Amino acid sequence: MLNDGLARDELKDILNGREYRAYAEDSKGIIAAWWDRVKEWFGELLSKLFPSFEPTNHAAGPILIGILVLIMIILGITAFYIFRNRRRNRMYRDHKPLQSMDEKKWSFQRHLLESQELEAKGEYTLSTRHLFLALLLYFHEKEWLVARIWKTNWEYYEELRKVNHQWAEQFHHLALLFDKVTYGEHIVHKEEFLPYQSTAMKWLSDSEEIREMGAERR
Secondary structure (H helix, E strand, C coil): CHHHHHHHHHHHHHHHCHHHHHHHHHHHCHHHHHHHHHHHHHHHHHHHHCCCCCCCHHHHHHHHHHHHHHHHHHHHHHHHHHHHHHHHHHHHHCCCCCCCHHHHHCCHHHHHHHHHHHHHCCCHHHHHHHHHHHHHHHHHHCCCCCCCCCCCHHHHHHHHHHHCHHHHHHHHHHHHHHHHHHHCCCCCCHHHHHHHHHHHHHHHCCCHHHHHHHHHHC
């Protein structure tokens, strides 16, 4: 009996010993042992946050997995929008909207008139281009930016942002469609043109010359 008791004590010491625990962890695998510790930590955290809730490792595991999946989804969505915005920025970083001196010599009123005539013919793609150039030259006249043939839309965006950040963001969206029209052979239809025109005209309609043009057309 004495020997049996000693054997049990020795076995208990072995099972509780550091070397046996290390061996057990190795046999389960490092990842599995790490996951058990995380679940245990998370269960304790839930117990502190919700005293009436007594989670076990089995209960904490699915909750923890759900939270990790949610975090991964949020990170994925965030990465998608960051990538999309960077891609959009690259789309017009090197594009120059004014492609000739003739376009620069035109007044913003002439570009707007050309846009309106093209719109009346149903040529919304070309109308979009002239409407954007009208807006760009209007900003130049208001001294919110300086229009130059060698400048890109990205540079105009940076200049306008110093004047008004919200205007710069709206200009950013208008410039994207302009670039798709000019460099991507994008075809603009009426449904896409009308909100574009509405945004641009919020600025242009403040001009006294534009109001006079509207009165003459009526």
